[in-house]
Amino acid sequence: xxxxxxxxxxxxxxxxxxxxxxxxxxxxxxxxxxxxxxxxxxxxxxxxxxxxxxxxxxxxxxxxxxxxxxxxxxxxxxxxxxxxxxxxxxxxxxxxxxxxxxxxxxxxxxxxxxxxxxxxxxxxxxxxxxxxxxxxxxxxxxxxxxxxxxxxxxx
Numbered sequence: 001x002x003x004x005x006x007x008x009x010x011x012x013x014x015x016x017x018x019x020x021x022x023x024x025x026x027x028x029x030x031x032x033x034x035x036x037x038x039x040x041x042x043x044x045x046x047x048x049x050x051x052x053x054x055x056x057x058x059x060x061x062x063x064x065x066x067x068x069x070x071x072x073x074x075x076x077x078x079x080x081x082x083x084x085x086x087x088x089x090x091x092x093x094x095x096x097x098x099x100x101x102x103x104x105x106x107x108x109x110x111x112x113x114x115x116x117x118x119x120x121x122x123x124x125x126x127x128x129x130x131x132x133x134x135x136x137x138x139x140x141x142x143x144x145x146x147x148x149x150x151x152x153x154x155x
Contacts, residue, residue: 029111029135035069038076041116041129050111051131052138056146057096058103060123064110064131070149076129077122078110084134087111092139103146109137 029050037044037051053066055078064076085093098104112133115121121130 034064034066037114038069038071038074038129041114044114045116047114048111048134049114049131050109050137052107052109054105054142054149055096055108055110055139056103056105056149058146059101061103061146062122063127064108065149067149073128075122075127076131077127079130079132082112082132082134083136087135087137089136092136095139095141096136100144102144104141105143105146107138107140107142111135111137 029048030044032044032049032051034051034053037049051064053064055062055064057063057078062078064078080096095104095106110131110133112131112135115130115132116128118130119128121127
């Protein structure tokens with residue numbers, strides 16, 4: 001009984017510690033709607049943002065987008081060079097790192113630093129923006145493929 005009680009106290013203490021650390025971490029990032037982010041990129045350049053969007057990756061692409069505002073001339077390259085694995089579950093990392101010739105499409109919540117000043121990022125400098133992801137809060141597989149989205153019309 002005593003060992004069970006000690007184990008329970010240790011588990012609760014660890015949970016409380018890591019929960020506080022994650023909450024403090026996410027409070028450093030400004031929640032921004034993805035369409036707002038690419039509509040006014042200069043407002044967010046160099047800022048820490050938290051964004052929910054669709055992420056697709058494959059052989060030569062790593063792209064964040066939202067179907068509601070997708071435009072070929074306003075694309076966001078995604079980098080994971082500074083990923084903090086303490087706020088990203090191993091399960092999420094596994095979903096993001098599956099090698100496949102067709103790639104994968106996921107619904108995600110990323111926190112990271114947004115860049116727009118350089119105006120050319122990613123593969124062949126084909127992207128106008130970049131998100132340097134620090135934390136993956138959510139990653140849900142939508143499709144075991146990663147087709148290029150179609151541009152939306154502004155009618």
